[in-house]
Amino acid sequence: MVAATKDLLRLATVGSVDDGKSTLIGRLLVDTRQLFDDQYDAVIAASERRGVGDLDLSFVTDGLRAEREQGITIDVAYRYASTPTRKFIIADCPGHVQYTRNMATGASTADLALVVVDVASGLKEQTRRHLCIAALLGVRNIVVAVNKMDTVAWSAVAFERVVDQVDAASRELGFVSRVSVPVSALLGDNVVERSSHTDWYDGPTVLGALETSEALTWESAPGARLPVQWVLRQPGGGRSYAGMVSGEALHVGDRVTVLPANVETTIRAIHFGGRECESASVGLAADVLLADETDVGRGDMIAAAPLPRVTREFEATICWFGEQPLRVGGQRLRLKHTTKSTAARVTAITGLIDIETLTVAAGDALTTNDIGLATVSTADALVVDDYREDRVTGSFVLVDEVTNATVAAGMLGHATFL
């Protein structure tokens, strides 16, 4: 029988270019037999055609022509793996600094970061940047694959040196769990199959670590939040408000407040897909009916205590992706937060994060891929929690009004390590 009930773990690979992220994911998929025969044959054929040996495992995820020509990852590839109890969504992220925006895309939804470090070259600046971004994005669990162990004769000393480097770099970042595994993605040691070269290591393989890591680790507010996406008219009059529940579950009879209007009411009914139910769990795309007639529309939030705050100005941590530097009084910006879109302005840049030391330096501009602290003000009121409390109600993106490009990822408040 095929088990229909599995949980879901989203993971993202992080680390510098050429440390072997794509090869590791290729190895993981091949050795867990997730790859179909024709896909495997196509990887072999592509490897031969490009003269890179019998089997270039990075071709499993590097599917674009430009990626294969250059031997790099440009954008995130999503791959899927399944074990009897768990479905994995794997975001294989690029390592190049110029594609940091794509790495952030992959990591923003991840429960776990799979950090890949080349044992021979040690921890690089780009890996520090990725660790910092992963921590800022709220990833709490990391698995460190110390890769290319075959190139250092499976030296426990070399492994420990990298583990110490990662430890020093991530001590402040607030990761809850960290497992380090000595691997050779190329040869398959300790990825799925246990290596015969690492008698000195008694921890799990990469797959073992992924299978036992906690899923659904996102920060979630202590009260229910329903950012209203869409209003549905009910037969015979009345309206229901559709959205995805975050924070805590909603139940029929719950006292709630419609924000920013600040009108108190009660949940009269909950629907999912046109069917009535008693409660809506976190992550469910439900719609709710309220006991009292009140004006509710897209961008409003229905919330239970403790309530989020309503604000037009806030401090935020910003990952800047724009090609032109972010300056006060520069770009015309639009901000999207939950289901709300509004004109926005950066009124002050209050700091620039030094990813090497994790300290905040002074700065008056953020250049591409910089991470900084800023004060943001908005035309319309937003209903927010700090990002540390809720990933959904604490996150936003900035959009350039002229080009429509997404130019920044923003998180309300500051990370604890800053």
Add this chain to the structure above:
Amino acid sequence: MTTTLPSSRATDHLDVLESHAIFILREVVAECERPVLLFSGGKDSALLLHLAAKAFAPQRIPFPVLHVDTGHNFPEVLEFRDRAVTAAAARLLVASVQGSIDQGRVADPGPNGSRNRLQSVTLLDALTEHGFDAAFGGARRDEDKARAKERILSFRDGFGQWDPRRQRPELWQLYQGRVNPGEHLRAFPLSDWTELDVWQYIEREAMDLPSIYFAHRRDVVLRDGMWLAVGDFVTPLEHEVVERHSVRFRTVGDANCTGAVLSHADTFAAIVEEVAVAHVSERGATRADDRFSETAMEDRKREGYF
């Protein structure tokens, strides 16, 4: 009152995928002026239509359904198309590849040629004609290595082109759908579903599908390593032997280039079991047109394909 859902977190993978897809459908409808749902009559677009009905119940689906008709359809699929659209009380638009050929917009590949690639022109013309600024598609990232790279909301320029090197960052579930006139979005709510997820969900919901997805006996010929159904669009060549086998289709494309697989799976449960142990990918098993080059899908997508 019925309790159909647990009060804790939705941890089952199908529940998570379902709610995520519904969320995307609603976001695009809210952010875009004129969305449309691309509907081939295959299982993925059937699933998309099913989820759209859920997303907007008890109201009708607030966008029309567009079938890009190559003229090379399995009759069972056309029957299903009309049945499904009627059941959903949706409005059906048909854009015809034959029309594009007749107008000289594309060259006629001949009776045995593939019309797959031509669909891009018909599709883009239809989007322009109706002023659609967003098109939902049932594409999944597990189908192909180029699709594995694509955003859930994927930007298309004024020529309908996808530029894989300049995709918009897509963080969290903050889907950003702003486009200028003439540009549009493709939206893929099923991005994170695998073929197995789709079938497990179809089984759970007992969805209606075209009959050719279930094993049945029919006349087939073996051509280029694929079993093609003998019919209006496939005439056996001189050296080909017509055989009768129990087959089913894993994908639905043009009748002249979509292969059947030998199968006895005639129930949802049997298909789930079969898909779970399959050794060949669904496109590899059934699509002649993806075999031409290493980056066939990327090349078609750049031109505006689904």
